[in-house]
Amino acid sequence: MTIKISGRQKRHLRLRKRVIGSSEKPRLSVRRSLKNLFVQVVDDSKGVTLLNASTADKGIRGKLNYCGNIKAAVLLGEAVAEKAKEKNIVRVVFDRGGYDFHGRIKAFADAARKGGLEF
Numbered sequence: 001m002t003i004k005i006s007g008r009q010k011r012h013l014r015l016r017k018r019v020i021g022s023s024e025k026p027r028l029s030v031r032r033s034l035k036n037l038f039v040q041v042v043d044d045s046k047g048v049t050l051l052n053a054s055t056a057d058k059g060i061r062g063k064l065n066y067c068g069n070i071k072a073a074v075l076l077g078e079a080v081a082e083k084a085k086e087k088n089i090v091r092v093v094f095d096r097g098g099y100d101f102h103g104r105i106k107a108f109a110d111a112a113r114k115g116g117l118e119f
Contacts, residue, residue: 007098008097008098008099009098010098011098012097012098013098015095015096015097015098016095019093019094019095020044020093021041021042021043021044021045021092021093021095022043022044022045023043023045023046024091025091025092025093026041026042026043026044026050026089026092026093027041027042027043027044027092027093027094027095028040028041028080028092028093028094028095028112028117028119029041029042029095029097030094030095030096030097030099030105030108031097032097032099032104032105033068034068035066035067035068036054036055036056036067036068036072037054037055037067037068037072037073037076037104037108038052038053038054038055038056039052039053039054039076039080039108040052041080041084041089041092050087050089051080051083051084051087051089053076053079053080053083054076055067055068055072055073055075055076057079059079060072060075060076060079063075068104069104070103070104070107072104073104073105073107073108073111074107074108074110074111075111076108076111077107077108077109077110077111077112077113077114077115078111078112078114078115080112080115080117081111081112081114081115081116081117082115084116084117085115085116089117090116090117090118091117091118091119092117092118092119093119094109094119096109
């Protein structure tokens with residue numbers, strides 16, 4: 001029996017071979033759905049999630065009518081950068097999750113960089 005894996009999942013598996021988070025540079029992982037964007041900062045050496053955020057959170061959801069667009073991604077990027085600063089996280093490794101680096105993913109990354117994260 002063969003398991004059907006999407007092209008995005010194959011790209012993500014291929015990417016995860018090289019993108020590994022550590023205590024000094026945790027992994028900033030992004031997952032995209034049609035309605036929301038989900039982000040985690042993960043220390044892979046310990047197997048611990050240091051922080052998480054999404055456009056479904058009350059702070060971001062209250063400011064927008066629809067959370068699956070570029071405006072929401074920008075707000076999420078700024079929020080993640082602020083949360084990371086509070087936890088003394090400045091440098092991260094960006095894991096785009098097999099998604100193309102354009103649209104919401106690019107907008108999120110640019111906003112996170114503008115907020116102070118280095119990757």
